Amino acid sequence: MSSRAIRKVVVIKGGPSAEREVSLSSGRDCATALRETGYEVTELDAGPDLAARLSEIQPDVVFNALHGRWGEDGCVQGLLEWMRIPYTHSGVLASSTAMDKERTKQIFREAALPVCYSVLASKEDVMAAHVMPPPYVVKPFNEGSSVGVYLVNEAANGPPVLADDMPDVVMVEAFAPGRELTTTVVGDRALCVTDILTDGWYDYDAKYVDGGSRHVVPAEIPAEITELCKDYALRAHKALGCRGVTRTDFRWDESKGVDGLILLETNTQPGMTPTSLTPEQAQHEGMTMAELCQWMVEDASCDR
Secondary structure, eight states, X not given: OOGXXXXXXXXXXXXXXXXXXHHHHHHHHHHHHHHHTTOEEEEEEOOTTHHHHHHHHOOSEEEEOOOSTTTSSSHHHHHHHHHTOOBSSOOHHHHHHHHSHHHHHHHHHXXXXXXXXXXXEEHHHHHHSOSSSSSEEEEOTTOOTTTTOEEEOTTOSSOOOOOTTSOSEEEEEEOOOSEEEEEEEETXXXXXXXXXXXXXXXXXXXXXXXXXXXXXXXXXXOHHHHHHHHHHHHHHHHHTTOOSEXXXXXXXXXXXXXXXXXXXXXXXXXXXXXXXXXXXXHHHTTOOHHHHHHHHHHHOBSOO
């Protein structure tokens, strides 16, 4: 889509998911960046009246800054396809698939990409007894941003007590030790690798609270691991059928060399907050926040 044909951009943000606050921050910063490039930008908190509001505004493009369920799982993408409004990021099928961690793993395995062993189990079974030998991780199979993640270590006296708002079926995944690495893909290009350093578990606060983690960009790792992360991230992006910008997260056990690199998941709507990884990587590659957002708007389309 030619940038000269685009005048009005609606940035949808917020929404009803568990990642609402992160999305509001992402949307605010993306809207600011897009205004710098000259677009007429409307920020819209996505609610039940989303279709009616979009019909009133009649944007040329919707910039999807939603995170989590409904905004990242194919639901909003389906609405925008129905309304024939070009939008950013991945389409209906890729978004839905990537949000389902178990389906994602199946696709990664078929693409010969390494993943951790995991099973789906009922919430009741997980709280009744260890589903697998510790250490392991319990998490929703369709949320992001480390929402509702429990780390059960080897010293645990028993199985975890899960919060009431955890889903009836959860993923139990073998814990992968090592360093937390991540790589962003923009279109058909993998950017650099970031090494994420924290004092403890890379949880929600570590991701989004100022000072919660330290990002080393580019990661100080062997060149072969850097190239492997970039290769895996691009292959994951393509295997899932993603479009636009994605970010793939890894664990790397240094003691195992290349065999110690494991894919955790691919994010089809990477965070775009002041502490987010994707804008940092883009900046390292010479692309400002405004340029990155403009690229995404120009990449927007239907039938993604």
